[in-house]
Amino acid sequence: MYIIDRRLNPGGKSLVNRQRFLRRAKASVQRAVRDSLKDRSIRELDRDGEITIVRDGVHEPTFHRTAQGGNRDYVLPGNKEYLEGDTIPRPGGGTGGPFAGTGDGADEFRFILTREEFLDLFLDDLELPDLAKRRLAGAVVEGVRRAGYSTTGSPSSLSIPRTMRHALSRRLALRRPSNADMNRLDEEIERLERQAPLGADDASRLEHLHQERARLERRRQLIAYIDPIDLRYRRYETTPKPVAQAVMFCLMDVSGSMTEHMKDLAKRFFALLYLFLTRCYRHVEVVFIRHTDRADEVDENTFFYSKETGGTLVSSALDKMLAVVADRYRPEDWNIYVAQASDGDNLAHDNPQAVSLMQNSIVPIAQYVAYLEVGREEDPMPAGTFPKASDLWQGYEKVIAPKGRFVMRKVHHRREIYPVFRELFQRRTGRAEAQ
Amino acid sequence: MTGRADELLFTGSGWDFDMIRRVYDAVEEVAIGEMKLDIYPNRIEVITAEQMLDAYSSTGMPLFYKHWSFGKQVLANEMLYRKGMRALAYELVINSDPCISYIMEENSATMQTLVIAHAAFGHNHFFKNNYVFKQWTDAEGILDYLNFAKRYIMECEERHGQAAVERLIDAAHALMHQGIHRSPRARPRDLKAEAAREAERQAYQERVYNDLWRTLPRGAKQASARAEKRREALNLPQENILYFLEKTGPKLAPWQREILRIIRLIAQYFYPQRQTKMMNEGAATWCHYRIMTTLHERGRLTDGAFMEFLQSHTNAIHQPAFDSGHFSGLNPYALGFGIMQDIARICTAPTEEDRVWFPEIAGTGDPDGVLKHIWANYRDESFVAQYLSPHLIRRWRLFKLDDKEATPELRVDAIHNERGYREIRHALARHYDIGWEEPDIQVVDVDLAGDRKLILEHRVNNGVLLAESDADKVLQHMADLWGYDVCLNEIDPESGKTLKQHRAQPHSPSPG
Structure with missing residues (x-):
């Protein structure tokens, strides 16, 4: 009997099968993942979670009998009152017995996706616009890579082929007697010794051979098979790896005119953007700036969950943002993303100020600016009529920016968030062709 | 190093490798010494819960080819396990020589004792001695064969593309239960014997020759005789559909035949387990009950450990009323x-x-x-x-x-x-x-020289038809393998009437 401890064997034996399954069911899993957005709160957005898909695409059919019709019998335990010949009403409207087992099986298949799988599917085929500003910046990661061989090192990095090659060439160069040489001598000696009466010639030859053998043996001992000088170790070198880093500014109007619903829409958009950025950059910093008629930099919790009242001065937030940039994020080193959410209300005299800040100071340094105008849920947007655009919207429309750098969208309902987000970040195959 | 025969094997619930060895020796003493069980050599492997989940998903085998359906099982099992709806099995045992038993590290000392008695002795004895296993499975060769299968399928994926191999395995899995020889086949006669037989027939024909026979009117009988002959040449009717496709499918490439064969042989390997599930479990349960009780009587298990055992034993053999x-x-x-x-x-x-x-x-x-x-x-x-x-x-x-x-x-x-x-x-x-429980489906006819339409028959038992949507899907798979039309008739064996007909045409003109 053997006992083998397999606990330290590498796990994830079924990973390949799992991936194959997800690939096969990709379409339906993706749909389920996106639908699940509706039911998840922002904090849970990137957790692993349960997914339900229809069984159809991943069903494995077999020949088996139906659960309905025909004549059957069942043998069951636990009879309490029945006598032979008793009748029992057919349960379940005549579709087989209650005891027939599971029948044709459920139509749904439920399972749990890990966080990575979830995000991969969720953000599949989206890309960040313009990743030009990849720079070597303060946060550099040390990467390790192979760099030749060295004569010192840890036993685990011993390179056996290299070592053996060196040993072989040293043995050849120093003429270490080989096993074959020794065998030949031994055979010769043995042959001579077996001839019982030795002639004088043979006797001296035998003597000579013994001496020769002793000499070779000594030589073999002096010249080792493998000598410490043969040892070669794989050498590793650390190299700095550039890390693309990004900072994301979330600007939000928290003045009285913003309802809870609007804030929720904005939150969702920010959450999506954050998720997306964390997929693209190793380092993503997030700066939350909320504003009424003056702007503060706050932490995430305050940003999303505290209440504030006051007037509205959009330019205050833009000013604040520029101050933070000047203070901490040099535009040469950082990819800057700006997402602004507002209901579009602004004090009339502030609009020109805000637009000019946006045009002259922010768009030139930012990778990407998104302005999201959130509306009331009940705003019907009837077809054919154009509701009057807000002042801020009208102002921002005049901002001139390279294509795709500055975008504006209106959102009224939670379900529109994801489509809008997708639209903004869709992988643009057309552009690739144009290049 | 067995302890003295009246010493406690362990106290408390923790275990270590020495203890397992001690327990194994004590269990062996009862199982071999008293019950005289006859077993394959044992190999006990300790694994984690995650590894147990992995093992589940490839039908318990330590190595298996890759396919998405096993991934589906992992996901389903993981879900049940993580939600606490199902506990993992304490043990998993493989019918091979040596017999491999997996035991989980989470098990308590009592459970390890129980598992060793149950799997390493109970199941092991059953595998080695039951006639169905003896007849159908080769315990020595299975691991090597699985290794070959896994490598072969991987090479096919490299050469012919993962998608093509996946489609083929999908189809083969759908027909897996129809890929079994239920009774040992007669060996085909060799050519020499065949020739001798033919000569004997010829001689008989000449001896009884009478020109008068020629004058008899020939009718429909002749045609049916030809069909009869054709069927005989193909060994029809044939209930092993995978075997039939592998040997006869006109459009299959050699590697496709080999994969069908692999899946058919694996199905055959598991056939005895399906025939003896209840007995096998019963035997293992009886063994562990007998062994654990004996150990307790001899004072080698504490009362607490024995109570723990009884708790889990009664759970396992609980039968709720209907x-x-x-x-x-x-x-x-x-x-x-x-x-x-x-x-x-x-x-x-x-x-x-x-x-x-x-x-x-x-x-x-x-x-x-x-x-x-x-x-x-x-x-x-x-x-x-x-x-x-x-x-x-x-x-x-x-x-x-x-x-x-x-x-x-x-x-x-x-x-x-x-x-x-x-x-x-x-x-x-x-x-x-x-x-009796599985539908009786057979290949009954195909005219290889004509339209090559494959005709199957389901002999309907007690008027219970096949589940329609599944049957159509399997038939579609079969048509893709066969390369021409396939037709399945559900026939009432008493009246000979066709109750229902399913048809399928191949999706792609050639599967290769």
Whole structure:
């Protein structure tokens, strides 16, 4: 009997099968993942979670009998009152017995996706616009890579082929007697010794051979098979790896005119953007700036969950943002993303100020600016009529920016968030062709 | 290093490798020394819960080819496990030589003892001695074969593309249960014997030759005779559909035939397990119960450990009544163990009734010997048919319920009384007969020289047809493999009428 401890064997034996399954069911899993957005709160957005898909695409059919019709019998335990010949009403409207087992099986298949799988599917085929500003910046990661061989090192990095090659060439160069040489001598000696009466010639030859053998043996001992000088170790070198880093500014109007619903829409958009950025950059910093008629930099919790009242001065937030940039994020080193959410209300005299800040100071340094105008849920947007655009919207429309750098969208309902987000970040195959 | 024979094997619930060895030796002493079990050499492997989940998903085998359906099982099992809806099995055992048992690191010391008695001795003995396993499986070769299969399929994926291989395996999996030889085949005659036979026939024909026969009118009979001959040349009818496709499919490439063969052979390997599930579990349960009780009696297990064992043992053999809400069919552990315990009782303390029903074993006083004989020579169906005793039927209060399509109500056909015993026993045995429980589907005809349409027949039993949507999907797979039209007729064996017909055309003009 053997006992083998397999606990330290590498796990994830079924990973390949799992991936194959997800690939096969990709379409339906993706749909389920996106639908699940509706039911998840922002904090849970990137957790692993349960997914339900229809069984159809991943069903494995077999020949088996139906659960309905025909004549059957069942043998069951636990009879309490029945006598032979008793009748029992057919349960379940005549579709087989209650005891027939599971029948044709459920139509749904439920399972749990890990966080990575979830995000991969969720953000599949989206890309960040313009990743030009990849720079070597303060946060550099040390990467390790192979760099030749060295004569010192840890036993685990011993390179056996290299070592053996060196040993072989040293043995050849120093003429270490080989096993074959020794065998030949031994055979010769043995042959001579077996001839019982030795002639004088043979006797001296035998003597000579013994001496020769002793000499070779000594030589073999002096010249080792493998000598410490043969040892070669794989050498590793650390190299700095550039890390693309990004900072994301979330600007939000928290003045009285913003309802809870609007804030929720904005939150969702920010959450999506954050998720997306964390997929693209190793380092993503997030700066939350909320504003009424003056702007503060706050932490995430305050940003999303505290209440504030006051007037509205959009330019205050833009000013604040520029101050933070000047203070901490040099535009040469950082990819800057700006997402602004507002209901579009602004004090009339502030609009020109805000637009000019946006045009002259922010768009030139930012990778990407998104302005999201959130509306009331009940705003019907009837077809054919154009509701009057807000002042801020009208102002921002005049901002001139390279294509795709500055975008504006209106959102009224939670379900529109994801489509809008997708639209903004869709992988643009057309552009690739144009290049 | 066995401790003294009256020492406690362990105290507390922690275990280490020395303890496992001690426990193994003690269990072996009872199993081999007293019960005289005959086992393959054992290999016990300790694994984690995650590894157990992985092992589940590839039908318990340590190595298996890759396919998405196993990934689906992992996900489903993981979900159930993580939500606490299902506990993992404590053990998993593989019918191979040496016999590999996986035990989980989370198990307590008592559970490890139980698992060793159950798997490494109970199942192991059953695998080695039962005639179905002896006849159909090669315990020595299975791991090597799986290794070959895994490598071969991987190479095919590299050469022919993952998608093509996946499609093929999908189709083969759908037909897996129709890929089994249910009885050993007659060996094909060799050419020499065939030629001698042909010459003998020829000589007979010449001897009885009479020109008058030529004048007889020839009719439809001739055509049917030709069809008869054609069928015979293809060994039709053939119930092993995968075998038929592998040997005869006109459009399959050699690598596709080899993969069909691999899947067919693996299905064949698992066939004995499906035929003996209840007995196998019953035997293992009986062994562990016997061994654990003996160890406790000798003072080698603490009372606490024995209580823990009993707790888990009674859970395993719990059989809810049909109306309890927990009922989901007969529990194979419970039924197998129940019948075996009953046999042991009949051997040692028979009643008058037992002497009438089981004269050959009643009062022999050697339950170990009788059970070993039964384990070696029966499968689930014959085991129930032979050994389900009136005593057990009464104890379980088994009854038989008839569900006839023509009547609006279910009828209680037999209960635990003199008139009912044989009826119940017969019906229950039928439920364990795989040949009866699975639809009888055969390839009946194909005209390879003509339109090559493959014709299959399902001989409908008791008027229960095939589940339609699934049947159509499987048929589609089959058409893709065959490369031409496929037609499945569901036939009522009594009247010969066709009750339903399924057809499928191949998707792609050529599967290769």
